[in-house]
Amino acid sequence: MFFKKRFITKLACVAIFSTIGIAAVKAQAPQTVQASTTSVAARSLGIDVASYQSADLSAHARSGAKFAVVKVSEGTGYRNPKASGQVASARRQNMMPMGYHFATFSASTSAAKREANYAIASAKAVGLNPGSYLACDYESGDGNNINMGKNPTANAIIAFMKKVKDAGYKPLLYASSSVLRNNINTNKVVNAFPNSLWVASYAISGRIDNPNFNYFPSMNGVSIWQFTDNWRGLNVDGNINVLPLSSSGNAVSQAPKKNTGKARVLKHNAYVYDKNGKRKKHKVLKKNHSVTVHGKKTIHGKKYYKIGKNKYIKAANLY
Known part of the structure; x- marks a missing residue:
């Protein structure tokens, strides 16, 4: 996402060597999985789109995208004019549609709740039904101050996510690995909503066709990794889910039952x-x-x- 294109953490990692004697392991290509509008298997490729992308997602589906995360809203006064078309196009292409809201509440819990209500109303208005994933996109831009303290910020984000969950959606938190480590008490968020992180971290700038897991951002609670802002030359963000996703049944972001691991x-x-x-x-x-x-x-x-x-x-x- 990072549609303001202000920054993104580039991990300067070295290749990880195998502990069982393999000198180096090449990055594995994502699995080939059957597309579905309601679920995707782990290690499926996906995109996220906003108003500056086309409402027609057929080219992305042909390139292998199995899910599309559509920007539905921002603050309490903006709704993506292309969101309805993008959600509908995702379904026509047998991709699972999801949504995200660009946060401007900084660390205000009351503002976060108001924005959550607006995001929920926007998701419904563009055809994204309850049971779908709806992410809080937390980054700098449009007045969102990410430097208000880790705990106040986490509290506001959790308030947003609780509203989303109470409305029947499955909450996620999107941010760069840098913001998650330095600006948010991410452990607090993950404790409230396990496996709810959608983290952005790019190995290099420019085009990346497939993710290199040697550069996977190491932290607990990650469900989706955004690994590039130019996937397969389509000038769209590229993502891969490390856990299965489903818009029916229990949300992966809900607390697991005892002993489920x-x-x-x-x-x-x-x-x-x-x-x-x-x-x-x-x-x-x-x-x-x-x-x-x-x-x-x-x-x-x-x-x-x-x-x-x-x-x-x-x-x-x-x-």
């Missing part, structure tokens, strides 16, 4: 071990694979995560 992504190929620390034969999970962890366990002085019945992986293998 937390989704994490592997940063290395990983062996699977039993409760005694013995490696299971022929059990290797691939880099960038999503696993559900159920707490830590120390085995022979080393930290492991439980990922299933008598199945553990080393903690160092996870983002």
